[in-house]
Amino acid sequence: MNKPTGGNDPRGVAEARAYAEDQWTRALGIGVDPHEYRRVTGALGSRADWCPALRRTGHAYLERAERAERAGRSGTPVSPVSPVSAGEHLLTAARWFHLATLVPYEVAGVAAPTGPAVRAEMARAATEADDALGRALAVREPGARRIRGEGFTGWLRVPRDAATAADTVIVIPGLDSAKEEFLDVTDALLARGLAVYAMDGPGQGALAATSSLRPDYEQIVGRVVDALGVPRVGLVGLSLGGYFAARTAALEPRVAAVATVSGPFRLDWAELPAPVRDILTRRTGGPDAARAFARRVDLTDLAPRVTAPLLVVDGDQDVIPGVTNGEPLARLAPHAAHLRVPHGDHLLGNARPDWLPRLADHLAGALTSAGTAM
Structure with missing residues (x-):
């Protein structure tokens, strides 16, 4: 074969x-x-x-x-x-x-x-992944809904036994990831009674061939929240999606809880290794666009504005030249915790039990508290 x-x-x-x-x-x-x-x-x-x-x-x-x-x-x-x-x-x-x-x-x-x-x-592979996921959800979860709009597409999944409307978490992918990559994250959130919208944004997944990454991702998330029709959301961002999630939490008032996994605080184009530059160049549309994008990835001014409860997850083995990991974000955001996993690599695929349950509990607890306070 x-x-x-x-x-x-x-x-x-x-x-x-x-x-x-x-x-x-x-x-x-x-x-x-x-x-x-x-x-x-x-x-x-x-x-x-x-x-x-x-x-x-x-x-x-x-x-x-x-x-x-x-x-x-x-x-x-x-x-x-x-x-x-x-x-x-x-x-x-x-x-x-x-x-x-x-x-x-x-x-x-x-x-x-x-x-x-x-x-x-x-x-073609991205289209096939999107189609296979849709077909799988039609069989396994008939209540799942495709929701798409300008610059985004994805699936809203709800807890199987939810008796009332559930709080919603948006799962944001990264540089070359997509909604199909983080099904275990989605499952962990669903198991805690949360609805989950797993999305592709510009330059990601099913939209990668027809659009380019953009740093002002909060504009896209705002459209998603409008389409979902909910008063507040939680966000979990993975890899570059962690930057998107933190940036959105700073600028979008409807974000009530947020978590990042291996998200960059800052990028330095001059120090980035060739593979990262290569992928950025393809996903943004060219070398000049990639350099301009990298310059925008800096949470120094935005981190203090992330007032929602925040969990920052980093693996100590995730050491990429030119990438500042999440410690400064956790230090500067007013309501943040930093979970460091000593043996974790990028996206901590080698350490799921060390962070995924805590991340899911963080979002469920923070959203429940936010709902009680409203």
Whole structure:
């Protein structure tokens, strides 16, 4: 199923394996099976094989879902198939399709595969991830609603047993992430009785091929809150989404609680490593736009204006040149706590139990308190 397309060039194989290793904890955080990840990426002949191989894996799960749906409709009593199986296969497909969109960035001075065909295939993978997630939710959570507007798209999911309208948390992705990446965060919030809107904004996920990242993300979140029709929201932002969430909390009065995970306080373009510059350049539309974007990522003046209860989560192993982590944000914001996980890497995919329950409890507790005070 995952035959390499890049030949047997040892250098290409080594580069592919190095890239796959770089994405290891991120892939596990997304929720794919670690053994399957090793099998799929171990067969890559070059970094150019990344997107095609991972898309093929996603399509294999779509086929499983379709077989399960057909078996369920046939009503065969000998081997009954639950519709839950189809939904699980579709969610797994969404995860693999999203992984396929990750940019095979420049490594060790070797340019990344970035031709029109590569970009087109990555765009198809993003569309497939979005479609698979929608199909999965239609099977598993018929009450989920697609909500889209100018500059955003996503899914509103509500707790299965909610007797009353639930407080709502918006999950904000980062530089090259998307709503399909943080399904475990969504599930943790739903389990605590919160409604969750998992979104893609400009330059992200399903919108990456038709728009570019923008630093004034609070404008987008404001439109989302309008579309949701709720008086207040919580925010959780991951990676660059942490900057977006903190900035929005400073400027949007309807934010009642916020959490950031591996969010940058400041970026310094001159010190950023080549892979980060490469991804920023693609996601913002060019080198000049990327430099201008990086200059805007600075919470020095905004942090004191984040008055909502704030939890800042950082991993001590998340050390990227040119990126200032969240400690200054936690110090300058008036109602903030800083959770440092010594062994946590970027996005702390290697340390989920050390922060995810606390983050979900923080948002649930802060929103409940805000609702009581109103």
